[in-house]
Amino acid sequence: MATKKMNKKTESVAVPSVTCAEMQQGIIDRLHKGLATDKNKANNKAWWNATCLAVNELVFEKLTKTHHNHAGKDTRAVNYLSLEFLMGRLLSNNLQNLQVFKVTEEALKGLGKDLYELCDEEPDMALGNGGLGRLAACFIDSLATLGYPAIGYGIHYEHGLFKQEFQDGRQIERPDTWREYGNPWEICRPESIQLIPLYGYVETLYDPTEGAKKIWHAGQKLKGVPWDIPIVGYGAKTVNILRLWESRASEAFDWDVFNAGGYVDSQAEKSRAETVSKVLYPNDSTDAGKELRLIQQYFFCACSVKDILRRFKRANSDWNELPKKVAIQLNDTHPTMAIPELMRILIDLEGLDWDFAWDICQKTFAYTNHTLLPEALEKWSVGLFEKVLPRHLEIIYEINAQFLKNVVEKKWPGDDQKKAKLSIIEESDNRMVRMANLCVITAYKVNGVAAVHSELVKTDLFPEFHELFPTKLVNVTNGVTPRRWLKTCNPGLATLLDETIGDDWVLNLDKLKGILPKATDSKFQQRFMDIKKQNKVEMAKIIKETTGVEVSVDAIFDVQIKRLHEYKRQQLNLIHILTLYKRLLENPDYDMVPRVFLFGAKAAPGYHMAKEIIFALNKIADKVNNDTRIKDKLKVVFLPNYRVSLAEKMFPAADISEQISTAGLEASGTGNMKFSLNGALTVGTMDGANIEMAEEIGEQHMFIFGLSVDEVKDLKTKGYKPYDYYYNNPELKSVLDWLDSDFFTPGHPGLLSDIKRSLLEWGDEYLCLADYASYLEAHQKIDALYRDQAAWAEKAILNAGAMGKFNSDRSIEDYASKIWKLKKFPIA
Ligand code: AZC
Incomplete structure (x- = not known):
């Protein structure tokens, strides 16, 4: 063409x-x-x-x-290593x-x-679970748009995140076969195939002049086949690539075995090898803890590191140049194996001495932490490591020994407790390798993803490391790409912006400020609200088609879309819904603006409570949506199979954005930004990026509620007693007791009781009951404001207009200047 x-x-x-x-x-x-x-x-x-x-x-x-x-x-480039890229369409x-x-x-x-x-x-290319994977996708869009040399490295999963269906309200997982009809966007690059060793043993050879030399005799080899997806920057000045590795057997099948008649055996190795890139682990925040997962991580890191070195060697022969040409960003601890792999290649294969190799590594890697949840900090058992990656375990031991001796012992002489805390190896009955410690010890910068999160990384997660390396821990607040999350997903609003402030807001989101003076302009308000209405009409059609439920677009669309996790507190939303329902049943004339509560969320298949919450919400939805007594004042819809392409329809249609995590637990959130950008108002806690959003928008234009990070800590220290809230608040008590009845599950009382138990008997770890009253108050304010459409429109416009900061271009500029020291090379 x-x-x-x-x-x-x-x-x-x-x-x-x-x-x-x-x-x-x-x-x-x-x-x-x-x-x-x-x-x-x-x-x-x-x-x-x-x-x-x-x-x-x-x-x-x-x-x-x-x-x-x-x-x-021969430009310096950033290599963004991520086990997840949630690309969507x-x-x-x-x-x-x-x-x-x-x-x-x-x-x-x-x-x-x-x-x-x-x-x-x-x-959808659903090669990710949630926030972390979608962030990686936004970042590679911004890197290309800004003209930075960058490659995303990931896994070419045969099956992306599972497809979610509901059967009698319960989540059923089905395989996602996104490549069934091929993928027109990807290019296979057989010329860049890598061979990856696994298992086996390490031999030590002694050389009188050079000392000990290690040779890893692998027991198995995998073939890594790269698939490239072009990443088009806005304006198409730069097209970078996302390189995804597919695993195959190193030989299609074993000829000798085949010729000897062992047809089945010859196929076995092939299918074993292919398992490595077969599925994305559907765990958000929790560790899968399987041999396959470790192999997956190593396979992808080894392919990527080898590829990076191959490109480096094309134009360089001096290893001193490596940290000048190559930045490697580790997206969480999942790609940590890239560290010992680079050490191994430099020492065992390239013949560099330990100190030189270690110096290179320390100047090359940077690491992003995405969560404080202890269960998400990856650890692998030493035994497993020894079996799968014996040489890497030796290298990790040596990194650890030198760190403890040269750094920790110098700072805190004789302090064995400090050593135990900071060691890469956790000494317990089942000794473990702590991946986060390896990352922090190696990386030249470690960042959190929102201001409050980065502070907590310093004070709560890695305080000793912070004392040791006072300039290492920094913050880069997350952002989202306005190309996908406004221009593409909300063409109505995009056109209004083009006409009002010019069309370059797409590249300079700070320009959105230009609509702030229009917040009180009734004509502009009208257009803004008409667009929202139209988006709600589209959403209502989707709701009808997928669930059969009819919803009114005059109701408040109150939306919570994100992974299902107790710390994100979908169960708090649930008890609010029950409260409203109960009020309506007790008083059919109860005065409230009609509400449509919309949910979208997948639960990790092994996460019992998360699945119970989905089930409960579906059961409550059945009851509420068919109850004629409440005169359509309340609707509850849980849309199945939440994914990027569905999100693109939901953000533009939302009036209310639910960002209600327990303070201190949501590292940042990025959905919060997408909602506001599309003119929804936030009901949220002072957590993650909500705090910075409040700074930009003005807290008075949001519905902030609940305990702050410090108050959460205080309450936990004093001893939190959920029963106090239960007995002191009759409405709360009656709502929770309702869950024990068979009202929502006729003939089967108790099916929803686990939710009540988790909030009382099991201690309500996420403090839902403590925040319940204040959450209800925030919702009262929402109801009151919505009655005044002009006042609502004003706030919605003030929200959208204040979102300039939460743009992934700004995040990438922060990474480029604070961490990567990267220069732009757009096509002339
Ligand atoms: C998420 C965080 O939970 C979320 O708060 C953040 O916005 C997002 O990363 C991007 O930084 N974390 C994950 O998705 N997964 C893990 C393992 O943290």
Whole structure:
């Protein structure tokens, strides 16, 4: 397809624009020549595929240019290692970033096709669990948009995050087969395959001059096959790649065994090897604790490190240059194995001495912590390590010994307690390798993801490390890409912004401030609210189609979408719903603005309480939605299979954003930002990025409630007694007792009792009962404000207009200046 150089409208951005006729021709060509079909035979899937392939022609040209640009200048690049990239769909996003959305829409219309319908054909790339994976996806969008040389490294999972269905209200997990019909966005790169050793033993050879030399005799080898997904920056000046590794057996099957008649055995190794990239572990925050998971992590780190060194060696022969050309960001502890792997390669294979190799590592790695939850801090048993990665265990022991001797002993001579606390090895009956300690000891910078979280990392999580390395721990507040989370997902609001403040807010989100003076302008308010209404109409259709429930768009759409976890407190939302329901049953004229409570959340398959909360919400929904006595004042909908593409429809339709974690436990949150950006008001605790949002928006324009981080700590120290709240608040008591009855599960009393038990007998770890009264008050204020639509609109506009800071471009600029020292290299 021919491309033109410049877009007339925004001359600062070189846009590969195409005419409508060229785009039509491109799509028809791909139908014919790429898919061997034609426009009369093709179904929507084929049309979608052909459109992607036509778009790829624009993308590949820029990809090649970017590659030459970076390789030619031997630029410093950041390598973002993440076990998760929650990408969602790419067609609409790529069209927006290439700035050819409108022309493609027009082209398809001319061919009798609707672009939005075709976009809906695309399966989500669900290669992540939640916040951490979606953040990685936003970051690579920003890196490309800003013109930074960067590669994302991850795993090419055969199955992404499980598909969630409900059976009688209970979550059922089904495999996600996102590549069933192929993936038009990915390019296989067999020329960059890596071989990865595993198991076996270590031999020590003594050389009189060079000393001991270690040779790892691997027991098995895996083949890592790279798949590249082009990442198009907005304006298409830079197209970076996301490189995902697929595991295969090092030989397709064993010929000798095959020839000897062992057909089945020869296939066994193949399928064992393929298991490594078969599934994404569906655990959010908790450790899977399996041999396969360790192998998965090592496989992906080893492939990535080897690939990084291969690229480095193309233009460099001096190892001193490595930290100058290469920054490796570890997205949580999942990619920690990259550290001992780089040490191993430098020492065992490249012949560097220990000190030189260690110096390089300490200048190359940086680590991001995403959670304080103790259960999420990864540990592996020494025994498992010894079996799977014997040489790496030796290296870790040596790093640890030197650290304890040279750093800890010097600072705190003779203090064995300090040593025990900071050691990479946890001494217990089952000795464990603590991955976070290895990361903090090695990395030149460690960051938390919101101001309060980063402080807690210093004071509560790693206080001794902070004392040892006072400049190492820093903050980079998270952000989200406004391309996907506003421009693409909310075209109505995007158009209003274009008309009001100009269309470059997409690249400079601080420009949103330009709408603040309009917050009291009744015409602007009207347009803003009309757009929200329209988005709610679209959402109501989806709700009807997926669940059969009818909801009124005049009701407040009150939305909680995120992974299901007790610390995120969907159960607090649940008891609020029960409170309202009870009030309505007791008084059918109870005066409240109708509410639609919307939920979307997947629970880790082994997380009992999380699954109970889903079940309870579904059972409550059944009852509430069919209860004619309450005159449609209350609806509860739990949408199945929450995912990025569904989120894109829910954020723009929300009036209320529920960000109600126990203070101190949500590292940052990023959904909170997406809601506000799309004009929802937040009901939230002073936790994570909510705190910084309140600074930007003004606390008076949010519904802040609950205990603060310090009050939570105080209460826990004093001894928290949930029964006190239960006995002192009759309404709370009656709502919790309701859960023991069979009201929501006719004929089966007690099915929802675990929720009550967790809040009373089991200690209410997340302090729901302590925050209940204040949560109810916040919701009263919401109800009151919504009655005054102008006042509501004003606040919604003030929220959206204050979101400039929470933009992943700003986060990436912070990383680039504080941590990576990275320079931009956009295509000239
Ligand atoms: C999440 C945090 O829970 C969330 O608060 C944060 O916004 C997000 O990372 C991005 O930083 N963490 C995870 O998804 N997973 C783990 C293991 O922390």
